[in-house]
Amino acid sequence: xxxxxxxxxxxxxxxxxxxxxxxxxxxxxxxxxxxxxxxxxxxxxxxxxxxxxxxxxxxxxxxxxxxxxxxxxxxxxxxxxxxxxxxxxxxxxxxxxxxxxxxxxxxxxxxxx
Amino acid sequence: xxxxxxxxxxxxxxxxxxxxxxxxxxxxxxxxxxxxxxxxxxxxxxxxxxxxxxxxxxxxxxxxxxxxxxxxxxxxxxxxxxxxxxxxxxxxxxxxxxxxxxxxxxxxxxxxxxxx
Numbered sequence: 001x002x003x004x005x006x007x008x009x010x011x012x013x014x015x016x017x018x019x020x021x022x023x024x025x026x027x028x029x030x031x032x033x034x035x036x037x038x039x040x041x042x043x044x045x046x047x048x049x050x051x052x053x054x055x056x057x058x059x060x061x062x063x064x065x066x067x068x069x070x071x072x073x074x075x076x077x078x079x080x081x082x083x084x085x086x087x088x089x090x091x092x093x094x095x096x097x098x099x100x101x102x103x104x105x106x107x108x109x110x111x112x113x
Numbered sequence: 114x115x116x117x118x119x120x121x122x123x124x125x126x127x128x129x130x131x132x133x134x135x136x137x138x139x140x141x142x143x144x145x146x147x148x149x150x151x152x153x154x155x156x157x158x159x160x161x162x163x164x165x166x167x168x169x170x171x172x173x174x175x176x177x178x179x180x181x182x183x184x185x186x187x188x189x190x191x192x193x194x195x196x197x198x199x200x201x202x203x204x205x206x207x208x209x210x211x212x213x214x215x216x217x218x219x220x221x222x223x224x225x226x227x228x229x
Contacts, residue, residue, distance in 0.1 A: 004155075036220075043117070043204060043220035044156075090155055099169040100146060101218060103155035 002027045004093050006104035013081050014112050021076040021107050023091030032094035033074040034101065035065055039087045047089075050074065061085070086111045115140070117207050117221035118187075125227045132192040132199070134224045138207030145188045146218060147180060150202040162188060195228045202226075 003026045013019050025031055032051050036044040048059025055067040065076045074091060088108050092101040118137040126132050138145050143164050148156040158172040162182035173180065177195075182188040192199055202225050206218035 006155075041222070043222045044206075045220070046217050049217065095158075097169060099161045100158035100172070101148075101156070102158070103148075105153070105155040 002093055002095055002102050004091050004102055004104035006089075006091055006107050008107045009105070010108045010110070012110040012112055015083050016080050019076075019078045019081045019085070019109070021089050021091075021109070023074045023076065023104060024072050025074065025091075025093050026072065027093060027096075029096075030069075031074075033065075033067060034092040034094075035059065035063070035074070035076050036090045036092060036103075037061075037087045038090065038106075044090065047076070081109075081111055083111045083113065085109060117205055117219050119203075119205050119221035119224050121224060122222060123225050123227070125229060126195050127229050128196055129194050132195050132226055134190040134192075134203050134205075134226070136188040136190070136205030136207075136221060138188070138205075139209075139219055142207035142209050142219070144208045144210065145182050146206040146208075147188075147190050148204045148206065150204060150223070152201075156204060159190070192226075195226075197228045200226055200228045 005024045007022050034049045035047040038044045047063045048057045050057045050067045057065050063078050067074050088106045090106045091104045120135050145162045147159040150156045160173050160180045161169040177193045179191045202223045204223045205221045208216045208218050210216045
């Protein structure tokens with residue numbers, strides 16, 4: 001069965017430091033992968049997505065993610081974190097039927113000054 | 114272009130009452146998805162609808178839950194005889210075409226249901 005694992009429940013990063021959020025998936029074929037961000041009390045906003053092609057994907061707000069098939073990973077990165085990046089981040093995969101997203105449990109990012 | 118609208122944003126019900134959650138997709142979107150987010154959990158898919166049709170309801174509980182997306186008006190998620198375990202945030206998303214075509218799902222702000 002398809003699944004998404006985000007190993008880190010909570011991460012704290014200093015403002016200006018680099019960030020990497022981990023995401024591992026379970027799926028036999030080439031996956032459609034997504035990263036969403038959720039601010040408190042808000043809906044989810046798409047940061048970036050991977051369908052095919054270049055394995056390094058650029059997104060909004062300075063985020064990027066790299067698809068590594070050999071590691072079944074799709075880690076999210078940002079070179080310099082801003083206080084406004086504090087939020088919850090969700091990795092997701094499109095299900096096999098193409099009808100729904102399967103989400104990880106999320107990683108909460110805190111940014112310290 | 115307004116985003117996905119959900120109402121109410123907060124809903125309080127007593128055990129045994131009915132909850133009706135509404136979702137108006139973005140203009141031009143004919144595909145609607147409902148997800149539930151329990152505390153400390155990620156979002157779990159519930160149902161996928163197109164206008165007047167349920168396409169995939171594999172994530173819907175077998176009893177008390179139903180969803181519709183009529184030709185006119187918003188999509189409705191209905192929970193009958195609510196129990197405390199139904200307390201969660203319910204998110205609606207919409208897309209202009211089928212997700213399989215690689216289209217983004219746009220999410221609404223959610224309805225937070227509290228069952229007393």
